[in-house]
Amino acid sequence: VAFFTRGERNGTSSNRNSLSGKAADVNPVVWTQVYGLLITYSPDYKLDNPNTAQSRAANFMARQVQGALVDVPESRDYDVAYQFVQEYVMAILYYSTDGPNWDRQLGFMDNGDDVCAWHETVDDLVSATFQDVTVAGGFEQGPNGHVIAGGEDSVMGVQCNEAGEVDYLVIPNNNLKGDLPPEVGLLEALQHVSLYKNKISGSIPNAFQYLNDLHTLVLEDNEMTGSIPDYINEQWTELQLLSLAYNNLDGELPDFDGMDKLTQLALNHNGFTGAIDVFDNTPLLEVLLLSNNELDGSFYPSLLQTIPVRLFDVSNNKLTGQIPPDFYDVEIVDVHNNQLSGNVPAVLWDDYDYAIRFFSAYGNPNMEGEIPLHIGKLTALRHLDLSGNGLTGSIPPSVNHLFNLEYLYLGNNDFDSQDFPYLADLEKLQELSLRACAIEDAIPHWMGEWISNLVLLDLSDNALSGVIPPNLSQLIEMRFLLLGNNQLEGPIPDSLWDLRNLNMFTLDHNDQIAADTSIGDVCADDGPFDLQLVVADCSLECSCCDECCQPNDTSCGVSNSPNLDHGYDRFGFDFSDDLSFEATGDDDDDDQDN
Structure with a gap:
């Protein structure tokens, strides 16, 4: 079946064996053979234009044939031709993203190597490389909120499975520039893709819907535009980790219903709009990063009853409503700089062990009421920031029971006049702000x-x-x-x-x-x-x-x-061996996540 239908070939040439895209050093007979195969997988107007990545890649394959390094498959069927086609696809990616100017060439376009050998083992880009989440084991939100994972001796480039099919494409921080070619959607065996921290532009190609075996997709920290494709919950059902953070994406969030293997989702620092009621049936979702968007929906009581989230960051949006009480069962909660209202959820003084370790809710001026009387029951807390709200009353004595607290910010509220709160038992405290707390003592x-x-x-x-x-x-x-x-x-x-x-x-x-x-x-x-x-x-x-x-x-x-309270360099707070939140205190207001 042709990858592109004729309806997708606007402006096609009339001669399906056109030589107009052939390079001078390519044999016409060989070109005709290669062209006759590749017309199944790329539109002819792309192959006929010598300036396109498709034409340049086709000429590369023709030279491979001329050099007796590969043979033209006898059938156009992908099951027969996949090894030839996947090398062609990787060549398109190379030319589409300004390959000659990549920082590392990674063995790409090496005439002597099979495409499965187009990679290097590196140590200096570990923090920017996603590997199999079941192997890498764990998740970190690193400097400036970037999603990072990986281990030593990371492989950068292309790898294949035992059948010789490309299943791994990891090229982070390598100066890739340009749009992603739709032909990447031909690589049906792809499981892990990370093109983190490049200069990739354009939208997510519609043809990526055919990557039905994707486990990891990281396009974070690029220059991509457009919206998240609607097909995501129907076609990417194997996806475990998706990071599209730090791009220029927009539109409403799609429905994630049906993505029952998704564990980590990072969409922060884009321009997404609309509500956040699209995660009800993501039963394994542990990490949800939506900060620094234009989301304007309301919190709803069942939000955390259907997902086992451990890290929840929706800061710097326009969300409304009240914080549900079951947020205390989430390890990291960051809801600062929204339009939340109501009281800080009450804490019941019982024998329950609350999981919350990081709670930041500053900058919601419509939040009111008093700090919960029994907040000291949240004994796992290391970071508490309730500053810049409309809280009243006084600082309760139970705050002194937060023995693990390292960061406490309660300033700029509407407290009544009060004595200096007794906090002498907070021996681990590193940062304390009681600015504008009406303390007369x-x-x-x-x-x-x-x-x-x-x-x-x-x-x-x-x-x-x-x-x-x-x-x-x-x-x-x-x-x-x-x-x-x-x-x-x-x-x-x-x-x-x-x-x-x-x-x-x-x-x-x-x-x-x-x-x-x-x-x-x-x-x-x-x-x-x-x-x-x-x-x-x-x-x-x-x-x-x-x-x-x-x-x-x-x-x-x-x-x-x-912004004084939130303009300093912050310190990292590691909450467990496989989950951390590291704050950086960026001076840019839009980046003050921490």
């Missing part, structure tokens, strides 16, 4: 004695009083210390300058700090500090301040930046 002394791993401490925009505790100097890992816009008083303790790793220090709008206080030691050119930002009141001696603030100048100081 002194900075507690236990801060420097018990939470010794702090790298970031943001207490700005409160009503803190008293002196800066000298024992903050024990926080030797501290890089970001933000104390601006409070009511602190007294001199700055000299011991504070023992924080040799300090990168950012703000003390602006603290009118009661002694006017004769100097932070000159921090500013010394020959000092040990690597300060990148210093902000203080103009009454203080500070020769290296990036900005000094007058008492009534509310526009002064970094406290006015709404």
